[in-house]
Amino acid sequence: MNLLQKLMWWKKKESISEEFGEEDWEDTVLDRKQINLKLEEDRERYLRSCCEQIADASKEMENLTYEYGLVTSYLKDIEEIEALPLEQREELNAYAEKIVNIEKVQEGYTKTAKRMTDTKFRQMEAIEDEVQEGYQKIKEAEDYRALIKQDLQRLDGERHAYQYRKAELLDTLDNAKGMSQILLIAAAACIVMLLIFQFVLEMNVKIGYILTAALAALAITYFYIRYSDAEKELDRVGAGINRLILLQNTVKIRYVNNKNLLDYLYLKYKVESASELDFLWQKYQEEVVERKKIAETEEEYSFYQKQLLHALYQYNLKDPNVWIHQAVAIIDNKEMVEIRHGLIERRQNIRKQMDYNTGIARNAQEEIKDIADKYPQYKNEIIDVISEYERTFT
Numbered sequence: 001m002n003l004l005q006k007l008m009w010w011k012k013k014e015s016i017s018e019e020f021g022e023e024d025w026e027d028t029v030l031d032r033k034q035i036n037l038k039l040e041e042d043r044e045r046y047l048r049s050c051c052e053q054i055a056d057a058s059k060e061m062e063n064l065t066y067e068y069g070l071v072t073s074y075l076k077d078i079e080e081i082e083a084l085p086l087e088q089r090e091e092l093n094a095y096a097e098k099i100v101n102i103e104k105v106q107e108g109y110t111k112t113a114k115r116m117t118d119t120k121f122r123q124m125e126a127i128e129d130e131v132q133e134g135y136q137k138i139k140e141a142e143d144y145r146a147l148i149k150q151d152l153q154r155l156d157g158e159r160h161a162y163q164y165r166k167a168e169l170l171d172t173l174d175n176a177k178g179m180s181q182i183l184l185i186a187a188a189a190c191i192v193m194l195l196i197f198q199f200v201l202e203m204n205v206k207i208g209y210i211l212t213a214a215l216a217a218l219a220i221t222y223f224y225i226r227y228s229d230a231e232k233e234l235d236r237v238g239a240g241i242n243r244l245i246l247l248q249n250t251v252k253i254r255y256v257n258n259k260n261l262l263d264y265l266y267l268k269y270k271v272e273s274a275s276e277l278d279f280l281w282q283k284y285q286e287e288v289v290e291r292k293k294i295a296e297t298e299e300e301y302s303f304y305q306k307q308l309l310h311a312l313y314q315y316n317l318k319d320p321n322v323w324i325h326q327a328v329a330i331i332d333n334k335e336m337v338e339i340r341h342g343l344i345e346r347r348q349n350i351r352k353q354m355d356y357n358t359g360i361a362r363n364a365q366e367e368i369k370d371i372a373d374k375y376p377q378y379k380n381e382i383i384d385v386i387s388e389y390e391r392t393f394t
Contacts, residue, residue, distance in 0.1 A: 035242050037371065037375060037378075040381075042239075042242070043378065043381070044381070044385065045243070045246060046246065046371075047368065047371070047382060047385045047386075048385060048389075049246045049250060050364040050365075050367050051364070051368075051385060051386060051389035052389075053249070053250070053253055053361065053363075053364040054360075054361045054364045054365060054389070055389055056250075056253055056254065056257070056360075057357035057358070058361065060257050060353065061354060061357050061358070061361075064350050064354050064357070065354070067264075067350055068347060068350045068351070070318075071343055071346050071347045071350065072347065073318035073319075074318065074319070074322070074343050075340065075343050075344070075347070076318065077317045077318050077319065077322075077323075078336065078343075080315055080316065080317055081317075081323075081330065082336075084315065088311075088315075091311055092311055092312070092330055093330060095304050095307045095308035095311060095327075096308060096323075096327040096328070096330035096331045097331050098304040099301065099304050099305060099324075099327040100327055100328050100331065102298055102300055102301045102304070103118070103301075103327075105298075106291060106294045106298065106301075116280075116283050116287045120283075120284075121284065121287055121291075122325055122326070123270055124280055124281065124284035125284070125325045126322060126325040126326065128284075131269075131277065132281075134265065134269050134277060135274055135277050135281065137265055138262070138265050138269070138271075138273070138274040138277060141262050142262065142273070142274055144258055145255075145258050145259070145262065148251060148254055148255045148258055149255075151251050152248070152251055152252070152255060155244055155247055155251065158240075159241065162237050162241050162244065163241070165233075165237050166234065166237050166238070166241070169233055169234045170234070172227075173227060173231065177227070179219075180220060180223045180224075180227075183216060183219045183223070184220075186216075187212055187213075187216040191212060253360060257356075257357070260356070261353075263349060264349050264350065264353070267342075267345065267346055267349060305324050308323065308327065309321065309324055326339065368382065
């Protein structure tokens with residue numbers, strides 16, 4: 001391989017690598033242009049891919065709908081508190097203010113021994129009952145993300161190889177065509193020369209005719225075989241690329257859902273990784289031990305918490321217990337605004353995921369309907385595939 005060929009080979013490899021990358025993993029494509037729907041295997045594979053996308057999207061929607069309702073109920077609780085009559089609100093404010101003042105006193109007692117800020121401590125206290133579950137969810141999602149990335153990287157590598165091989169085969173086809181044309185021109189030129197030798201110079205060129213014809217036939221046969229083999233392999237490479245596209249679509253959807261889930265869990269637990277949540281949990285447990293020493297001598301703290309909780313239960317809130325750990329928000333509008341903003345951001349994040357999965361399911365349904373409309377002869381087969389997935393999903 002000379003220097004020019006090496007440079008061209010690296011250039012081609014680089015262009016193929018740039019075409020696909022991690023940023024392409026979130027793009028889900030339903031493109032059947034290169035899929036032969038008249039072939040039963042390709043048709044069934046494509047239909048199953050569409051059904052899998054619908055099933056995955058439906059499963060995600062169930063979880064998202066529950067979480068969306070939960071976040072919405074918390075926002076309604078804020079509205080309920082802010083809409084309370086003045087007398088009832090003053091009662092809540094009085095209890096909340098007592099709790100906040102006691103917390104400030106406790107902070108002064110433990111300032112030198114504190115391992116966590118009050119903000120972090122309250123955050124962990126509010127999610128104490130679900131930290132272990134949250135850590136498990138984040139850890140599983142992070143592990144799953146690593147597996148998905150491995151799959152996508154492997155599929156990207158296979159696709160790069162197929163694309164590179166496809167480019168080589170197209171070059172082979174062009175070269176075979178070009179050499180065949182050159183051979184025909186050369187054979188024609190030899191025949192013209194032999195005719196000149198025969199009729200002008202009156203030479204015996206019978207052997208020349210035979211050799212020319214034999215060499216031309218051998219060369220043309222060679223390039224024809226090479227051209228045919230390249231065409232067959234090109235078809236196989238095209239089928240391989242289509243198979244990889246369908247696999248990538250399925251894995252891409254899982255990648256996006258996993259990414260959205262992690263983004264939401266990080267937002268919900270206010271961390272950037274499972275290890276950070278575990279670290280905060282360990283620190284929180286140590287902090288609880290220290291603060292408990294002081295809390296045991298502060299009966300007032302428990303008393304006003306109970307009073308606040310008793311008052312909150314009268315107002316038909318979804319989860320009154322949350323406000324025990326967010327008492328400062330009841331008396332500080334700025335804190336309440338921050339809580340509301342966090343909940344709205346969480347709900348927007350869920351809405352984004354719901355829209356994404358709705359779009360995935362809709363596109364897949366439209367693809368199946370379009371195939372059924374354009375290929376009515378496969379209607380029963382399409383119904384069978386859909387029915388199988390409906391039974392499995394149910």
